[in-house]
Amino acid sequence: MKISEAALLIRNGQIIDGTGAPPIQDGAVLIENGRISYVGSAEGAPDQGPIETLDARGGTIMPGLVEAHFHPTYFNVEALEDLDIKFPVEYVTILATYNAKLALESGYTAARSGGSLFNVDHWLKKAIENDLIPGPRLVASGREICGIGGLMDWNPDYRKIGMEGLVLLVNGADEARAAVRKLVKDGVEWVKTYPTGDAASPDANDHHTLCMTFEEMYAVVETAHNHGLKVTGHCRATEGIKNALRAGYDALEHGTFMDDEALEMLLERDVPVVPALYFEMASVKNGPAIGMPQAVIDGHLETLEGGAESARRILKAGGRLGMGGDYGFAWNPHGDYAKELSFFVDYVGFTPLETLMCATKTGAEIMGRGDDLGTLETGKLADVLVVDGDVLANISLLQHRERFLAVIQGGEIKAGAYKYQPNDRECAYPLQER
Known part of the structure; x- marks a missing residue:
């Protein structure tokens, strides 16, 4: 399966890491070479090298x-x-x-x-x-x-x-x-x-x-x-x-x-x-x-x-x-x-x-892949779902694909608004160089 080589920082959202732990408000997830290299508060995110950013728009960053x-x-x-x-x-x-x-x-x-x-x-x-x-x-x-x-x-x-x-x-x-x-x-x-x-x-x-x-x-x-x-x-x-x-x-x-x-x-x-x-x-x-x-x-x-x-x-x-x-x-x-x-x-x-x-x-x-998938933790494969909204306040948001900003698999955006605009297939929210 293709692994994205681009570094991607997902920011401006609450993080639900999948472990059952309380969410991290104003969190960030850094993806490098298809894997998670940082997950935590936005202020502690690495700030070096060319990194593209994806704005979670105050929504939810969670595992796929x-x-x-x-x-x-x-x-x-x-x-x-x-x-x-x-x-x-x-x-x-x-x-x-x-x-x-x-x-x-x-x-x-x-x-x-x-x-x-x-x-x-x-x-x-x-x-x-x-x-x-x-x-x-x-x-x-x-x-x-x-x-x-x-x-x-x-x-x-x-x-x-x-x-x-x-x-x-x-x-x-x-x-x-x-x-x-x-x-x-x-x-x-x-x-x-x-x-x-x-x-x-x-x-x-x-x-x-x-x-x-x-x-x-x-x-x-x-x-x-x-x-x-x-x-x-x-x-x-x-x-x-x-x-x-x-x-x-x-x-x-x-x-x-x-x-x-x-x-x-x-x-x-x-x-x-x-x-x-x-x-x-x-x-x-x-x-x-x-x-x-x-x-x-x-x-x-x-x-x-x-x-x-x-x-x-x-x-x-x-x-x-x-x-x-x-x-x-x-x-x-x-x-x-x-x-x-x-x-x-x-x-x-x-x-x-x-x-x-x-x-x-x-x-x-x-x-049988708990070591690689299922949670947002350093070292795991970057399978991430970014949702426009608070899924803890309204879990039914996950029923609405139009609320998905990005469905990420191995660091590559496979679906969601950041991938394609539904009608003209143009980027809905272009990635920005950081």
């Missing part, structure tokens, strides 16, 4: 956001067929490049894939790293793993079309190991599994059912860890959460119905969770308009309330939470990522600082 459960190949999904057989791989790839560009323009400079059709995310990552297309720094998951007859196995056998473009279906520990070995060849970094069902499937695989056995889950972890891969899982049902923690999972998606025993196990191993809760709210709010069955809406409401309570308990107990998830559905489209952040403040009850720490520092840790 991390989407910790990104589905790049989902695009306005309305029905199950939209997920696996609606489009050929060629068009799915084009849609994924669009979603990647949109994520970056939305302030998300990094993302961890939560699963992808046809292993597209692996190749999408390579294209982004080689500067062929714009997008977030990406960690790939490729195809997912689920038990036969589980949540992700919806194509009836008489169609004889299988599910292998989206998910590898397993029946027993040996098939689970074989599935992971296929993913090893695909080049993924995370293995995504489905230990439990979901409200979307109320008849056979609802949010209190299990879709994989413990033996299958353990076989996945044992094989993945042998090859240096990490394992996560769609975990809603309480017993599925416990099975994942006992099996040695490295993260949990959702972690919805967490009892005291599950929470204790989670904290003991310091396993991060990505609740992906705004999807549930969007389903409850928008479900009736799209004809979502009432039983499904009711299930999403139960999941929403249970997941919110689990998230509160995890954070209060000192656990780690990442932000993001399941965007790409017709009722929860790509580009709405920051609605999750407002939701956690307004509905779940997190403070803005807590929410932003989850969306930056913890997200980078989940990616």
